[in-house]
Amino acid sequence: MQLIDYHIHSTCSGDGHNTMLEMALASRKKGVSQLCFTDHCDLDEFMTGTPDPDCFCKRETMLEMYRQTVAAVPSDIKILLGLELGEGNHDREQAKSIAASEELDFILGSIHNLKGKPDFYGSEYRGDDYSQSIIDNYMDELIELSLLDCFDVMAHIGYPSRYIKKGGKKVEISTRTYGEKLTVLLKNLIERGKGIEINCSGFRTPPGGGSLPSVDVLRLYKELGGEIITVGSDAHKVDNAGVGLAEGFDILRDLGYKYVTVFEKRKPSFEKI
Ligand SMILES: [Zn+2]
Numbered sequence: 634m635q636l637i638d639y640h641i642h643s644t645c646s647g648d649g650h651n652t653m654l655e656m657a658l659a660s661r662k663k664g665v666s667q668l669c670f671t672d673h674c675d676l677d678e679f680m681t682g683t684p685d686p687d688c689f690c691k692r693e694t695m696l697e698m699y700r701q702t703v704a705a706v707p708s709d710i711k712i713l714l715g716l717e718l719g720e721g722n723h724d725r726e727q728a729k730s731i732a733a734s735e736e737l738d739f740i741l742g743s744i745h746n747l748k749g750k751p752d753f754y755g756s757e758y759r760g761d762d763y764s765q766s767i768i769d770n771y772m773d774e775l776i777e778l779s780l781l782d783c784f785d786v787m788a789h790i791g792y793p794s795r796y797i798k799k800g801g802k803k804v805e806i807s808t809r810t811y812g813e814k815l816t817v818l819l820k821n822l823i824e825r826g827k828g829i830e831i832n833c834s835g836f837r838t839p840p841g842g843g844s845l846p847s848v849d850v851l852r853l854y855k856e857l858g859g860e861i862i863t864v865g866s867d868a869h870k871v872d873n874a875g876v877g878l879a880e881g882f883d884i885l886r887d888l889g890y891k892y893v894t895v896f897e898k899r900k901p902s903f904e905k906i
């Protein structure tokens with residue numbers, strides 16, 4: 634089975650543990666034939682949510698590491714250069730100028746934190762109403778981001794559901810709880826030629842809750858006519874390289890997709906699965 638990974642990090646991300654070459658070789662061992670590096674570029678500071686004007690300071694390091702990696706890997710694995718651009722809706726001009734970087738093959742659009750708030754990962758749980766408002770605002774910000782052109786594929790829809798609890802339980806971002814907003818969001822993406830990803834980080838052990846978004850959301854995307862879809866491990870270290878991709882491709886096939894989307898210089902094309 635051909636595995637293609639369009640969400641993977643290296644030491645060019647603050648939370649990455651291994652170089653691009655190490656990640657590429659570990660992925661190849663797991664059967665990955667094509668991968669696109671998507672190191673972090675978050676417009677906001679991780680801990681505070683305040684704007685970070687230097688967020689793309691790793692650009693040159695990233696380019697150099699990418700060139701060295703392409704030169705060093707065996708020819709049976711194709712390596713592309715992307716970016717995970719976080720919070721593009723928080724500073725549209727900056728997002729636009731970063732997205733115009735000519736070396737980029739692909740851009741994931743993410744929201745890791747709300748405007749002026751820390752990353753969901755570090756958010757404090759302060760009661761049910763607060764949790765609910767975070768999720769409501771997250772959905773609204775995704776919709777805001779979906780109208781912009783600074784990305785190709787929206788990353789991990791439902792991300793804060795991993796970290797935020799309501800009534801002592803993890804919140805659910807599904808067609809049952811957010812059907813209307815999800816429909817608006819997915820329609821916006823489809824109309825603008827953007828896609829979504831199947832983020833497979835939840836398939837690592839210990840189990841982390843399956844795909845992001847959940848399968849019902851992926852099904853809604855398919856029903857609405859969504860065609861552009863990528864699969865990503867979101868691995869940050871070699872141990873996780875390629876992990877979960879097979880499950881992601883199984884979901885894709887179960888939904889009736891015959892192709893996965895790949896990108897070169899931000900132009901989509903389709904690979905048979
Ligand atoms: Zn992310």
Ligand SMILES: [Zn+2]
Pocket residue numbers: 640642717867
């Ligand atoms: Zn990521």
